[in-house]
Amino acid sequence: MMGKRIVVALGGNAILDGDPSYAAQKTAVDQTAKALAQLVKQGHQLIVTHGNGPQVGNLLLQQLAADSKKNPALPIDTLGAMTQGSIGYWLQNSLQTALSDSNVQVAAIVTQTIVDEADSAFKSPSKPVGPFYTAEEAQTLMAQNPKLTYKEDAGRGWRRVVPSPLPIAIAEIPIIKQLVAAGTIVIAGGGGGIPVARRQKKLVGLEGVIDKDFTAEKLAEQVEADELLILTAVDHVYTGFGTPEQRQLTQVTAANVTDLIKSHEFAAGSMLPKMIAAKNFVTSRPNGRTVITSLDNLKYYGTGDMGTIIER
Numbered sequence: 001m002m003g004k005r006i007v008v009a010l011g012g013n014a015i016l017d018g019d020p021s022y023a024a025q026k027t028a029v030d031q032t033a034k035a036l037a038q039l040v041k042q043g044h045q046l047i048v049t050h051g052n053g054p055q056v057g058n059l060l061l062q063q064l065a066a067d068s069k070k071n072p073a074l075p076i077d078t079l080g081a082m083t084q085g086s087i088g089y090w091l092q093n094s095l096q097t098a099l100s101d102s103n104v105q106v107a108a109i110v111t112q113t114i115v116d117e118a119d120s121a122f123k124s125p126s127k128p129v130g131p132f133y134t135a136e137e138a139q140t141l142m143a144q145n146p147k148l149t150y151k152e153d154a155g156r157g158w159r160r161v162v163p164s165p166l167p168i169a170i171a172e173i174p175i176i177k178q179l180v181a182a183g184t185i186v187i188a189g190g191g192g193g194i195p196v197a198r199r200q201k202k203l204v205g206l207e208g209v210i211d212k213d214f215t216a217e218k219l220a221e222q223v224e225a226d227e228l229l230i231l232t233a234v235d236h237v238y239t240g241f242g243t244p245e246q247r248q249l250t251q252v253t254a255a256n257v258t259d260l261i262k263s264h265e266f267a268a269g270s271m272l273p274k275m276i277a278a279k280n281f282v283t284s285r286p287n288g289r290t291v292i293t294s295l296d297n298l299k300y301y302g303t304g305d306m307g308t309i310i311e312r
């Protein structure tokens with residue numbers, strides 16, 4: 001099979017799936033890296049991005065708990081950069097180990113994503129971050145701090161939500177393209193990239209968390225990828241998700257996705273951005289395809305049951 005250029009989007013909730021410990025997250029990344037290394041050995045070229053919802057939300061909790069004059073809380077843009085460093089390091093380290101018998105280089109790039117500071121997203125928080133709470137716990141937290149907003153997340157519980165502006169451009173795309181052309185596995189756009197606004201010659205950090213699936217799609221367009229591979233915590237995308245009528249989707253077209261979105265089949269803040277990104281990618285890259293599957297299911301990549309495939 002001819003080698004493909006694949007942008008891999010590794011979900012934050014897929015990395016932190018229940019156990020929030022460093023050991024559990026690094027184990028998930030190690031397992032993913034081993035599976036991705038197999039794709040590299042099959043001749044595919046990877047560009048990797050990752051989510052950060054659980055992780056940046058946990059940093060927010062730590063910052064709020066420790067906030068003091070001597071140790072003031074850091075802004076969300078900087079917390080996003082911190083997750084690019086931590087998760088980028090985990091991924092770089094695990095991929096280097098998994099590819100230690102090859103000459104393939106791996107580099108994580110601190111990535112800024114340009115957004116519109118007039119984006120209405122800054123007035124309506126929608127991006128779930130941090131741990132899951134019960135409805136009662138969320139109500140208590142909102143009563144304690146009315147400035148914070150919590151919303152129910154895909155039937156899994158309630159989570160804090162923060163502004164999630166749409167990505168316009170990736171500031172570091174020139175160096176990313178150079179590294180890709182040199183055959184390097186680039187880890188970029190982590191957490192969707194650090195949200196920044198351009199003000200004349202300056203890039204100014206903003207308080208938000210960009211959806212990494214949207215940034216992954218932009219990255220895939222920019223590097224002229226053949227495939228967008230979205231790794232999450234479910235093997236397939238479903239209709240009737242979470243109900244007795246749940247049915248897995250295996251092969252769908254961009255037109256099908258448009259109809260399913262209109263039928264509200266995909267939860268906002270979780271699967272909806274993935275399906276929008278999938279549709280946008282195959283629309284922009286007619287010969288491209290998007291695959292949505294789980295980390296565990298990656299071992300079936302290239303076989304009949306490798307997840308939900310979206311094509312033009």
Ligand SMILES: Nc1ncnc2c1ncn2[C@@H]1O[C@H](COP(=O)(O)OP(=O)(O)O)[C@@H](O)[C@H]1O
Pocket residue numbers: 010011012013014015051053154156231232233234236237238239240241265266267269270271272
């Ligand atoms: N229609 C659907 N089909 C499959 N999963 C869905 C659907 N709607 C919502 N979900 C939920 O969305 C989750 C993926 O979104 P999210 O957790 O935000 O992704 P990530 O792994 O990128 O962090 C799935 O694990 C599942 O719990």
Ligand SMILES: NC(=O)OP(=O)(O)O
Pocket residue numbers: 010011012013050051052053054191192209210211212213
């Ligand atoms: N930033 C972001 O999209 O993170 P998740 O993948 O954890 O939602």
